[in-house]
Every structure is written in C-alpha cells, then in structure tokens.
Amino acid sequence: MNQAQLAVLRYGELVLKGKNRHRFEKTVFEQVKRGLRPFPAIRFEREFGRIMLHLNGVPYEDVLPPLKRVFGLASISPVVSTELELERIQEAAASMMEALTPQPDTFKVTVRRVNKSFPHDSQAMNRLVGGAVLRALPELKVDVHRPDTELKVELREEAAWLYCRVDQGAGGFPLGSNGRAALMLSGGIDSPVAGYLAMRQGLKVEAVHFHSYPYTSEQSQQKVRDLVRRLAPYGGSVKLHMVPFTEVQTRIHQAYSQNLLITLLRRAMFRITEKLAEAGGAGAIVTGESLGQVASQTLASMDAIGRAVQMPVLRPLICMEKKEIIKIAEMIDTFHISILPHEDCCTLFLPPSPSTNPNLNVIHSIERNMPWLEEVIEDAVLRTETTWIEAGDERFDRFDAFF
Secondary structure, three states: OOOOOEEEEEEOHHHHOOOOHHHHHHHHHHHHHHHOOOOOOOEEEEEOOEEEEEOOOOOHHHHHHHHOOOOOEEEEEEEEEEOOOHHHHHHHHHHHHHOOOOOOOEEEEEEEEOOOOOOOOHHHHHHHHHHHHHHHOOOOEEOOOOOOEEEEEEEOOOOEEEEOOOEEOOOOEOOOOOOEEEEEOOOOOHHHHHHHHHHHEOOEEEEEEEEOOOOOOHHHHHHHHHHHHHHHHHHOEEEEEEEEOHHHHHHHHHHOOOOOHHHHHHHHHHHHHHHHHHHOOOOOEEOOOOOOOOHHHOHHHHHHHHOOOOOOEEOOOOOOOHHHHHHHHHHOOOHHHHOOOOOOHHHOOOOOOOOOOOOHHHHHHHHHOOOOHHHHHHHHHHOOEEEEEEOOOOOOOEEEEEO
16 A cells, blocks of 8 residues: 555544634644645645644654643544546555555445546445455455445545545534633653643643652652653643742641641642732642642642632542553653652651541631741742743753743
C-alpha cells in the first residue's frame, strides 16, 4: 500500500454544537498547527467538522503523537488518495487491505459519494470495491454488522480517499474554550492528573506549587518542573508559580501545632492560590483532591479548607479510585516522575493525629489569633517566582521575575 498522503482530523461532537462552534474549531486548528510546527512541509485545509493534512512525505506515525494531545479532536485517520476512476479505486482498496497487519478475518466497505456525478452510487460502489478486495484476498469474509476492519471510501470532486484506520483523539473541549484556572500542583500522583482532566474540559491552566526551601530540596522543585513539562504539550505552554511557603508554614506552626494544623496550612495555600489566580485572570482553582484519600480530603475537611476562598474550587478526581488515577498518570507520562522520593512541603510539621472533622468556628477562632496571617500570605505572593514552561522545552528559560 502506498504511504498515506493525507490525514483526516475529526472534531468531537461537543466542538460542533452551539453558537461557539466556529470559535471552537479555530482554537483546535491553531493547536494542531502549533503541535505540527516541526513539520513545515505539511499543508493544512479546513472543512466542516474536520481538518485535512496534506502530509507531503511526512510519515503519518510521526504526526500522530502531537495530534493525540490536541483537545477537541475526536479521531485521526491516515488517508490514501487516488484517481476518481473505478479501477484505480479498486486497486487502492485491494492494496490497502493486503498491507494490513495482522490480517483481519472479516471486513466491510462503506462508500460515501460526495461527488454526485460519479457514475456509480454508494451501494453499487460498496459491492464493486468489496468484490475487488475479495478477489485479491479470497480468504476474507464480508461482515456488514461487526467487521474486524471497515474500509471507508470517500468519492470527492477530484479524487477518491480511502482509509481503514481510526486512531482515537484526546476528545474533550478545545484548550481555553471554557476559561482559565489555577492548578494546585504538588509533586504527587493526583494533581498532574487533575490538571490534565481540567485542560481536557477546555480550561487553560497555570500551575501553583508550594515549596519550603531549605526544608525541601531543589530536586523537589525540579520534579514539579518536570511534571509541568509533561502537561505543557497539551497546552502549548504552562505558567508555573513557585510559591515560597517556608515563612507561612513556620509562623502558623509556631502559633498552632495541634490537630488542625494541616487544615490551617491548606487554607493558607488556597488563599495564596486565589490571589495568584485572580491576578492571572483565572476563574477557578483546580486541585487533585480525591474524597477520603487522606485526612485533609474528607468531606468535612475539604469544606472547611475550601471556605477560605470565594473562588470556585474544581476537583476532577473527587470520586475516582486511586487505580483509575494511576492509569491516567501512566497514560500522560507523569506517574514515573510523581513517585520519585523527593519531599514536598505538605510532609513537614505533620501533627500526630490530623483532624478529619474540623470545626469551622474553631478554625476561625484560631485564625483570629494570627493577626499577621494576611501579611505573610501577601509576602508569599509577592515573592512567588513565575516561569513559562513550553512544550518540549528542557531549559525552562522564560523567566518573568517575581510575580
């Protein structure tokens, strides 16, 4: 079979619905072009409900990985184009089926006749193309209900397009089509997955990480940068805020070190994240919280912590099991980084028995006895270092000074 000359990229149904369809399509198209910048030979063509790539010699397998990271694409197929003549179509169909590895046992042909002037209608072409395949591969059988392979033929104005492979796309909404959010990114397994799922739903995320240097090492910060680098290909680039949390953490611990300490620290983190989010035009906070996994993720704890901010808090993993989260982490290539044994600030100053049912009135009373709290939170925001991490960039050299 000849190498695919084209690739068909199909939008998801969610992209095609409603008044925002044209904006959604444009966003996906720009993401596709950004992901394929390393392939300048490719020519792009937009049609209703899909994008056509004229590969011009670029192997389909080379363009597939970046395309599978574009949210809003439902599926992708390599396409062989041939002359709009019955014999050429039959030859291409037989060649395509012969090249399949492994060979299927059953198949069907589905013809779509866009060019109404073509002398044979769709039903006739189904039989004519299927017959040519059976003559070339007599061991094959036709199954129109549940075939192993479906050979699709599209009869266009100037050519016939054939394909039988459909690769699943990332799905979801186009990046940024549903706004912006601040992702609270730890070095663990859950929060990168939450960021990925938020982006898949059309949110442009910027990451917020809390470090307690020198109590936590530079390696733990590098680990977070590496995690963001895994997320960046889905978003083109991701802004990363590195928040110095040592002073906030130390002051709170000095004032209160009992069972509500984790709740108080998390509330401070939420307040800082909200300020960074508002300054960056984000409308929500995204966390990797999953109900019941740790003491701070009981329903009562999440309620008490979330009430520290006015901004909506989105928890994509809230009802997921750990094995489901790990499966996604492996898919997006963050799992092996997340399990590296570098500490984070959440492991410092842990009380012996963290509260799982914090009383909000008690929390407010404790915080009222910390008149300096807002000042140290503001100071942490001012000393936050912000960088842009680009997709595929190993250097992390775009530095925005202090936020």
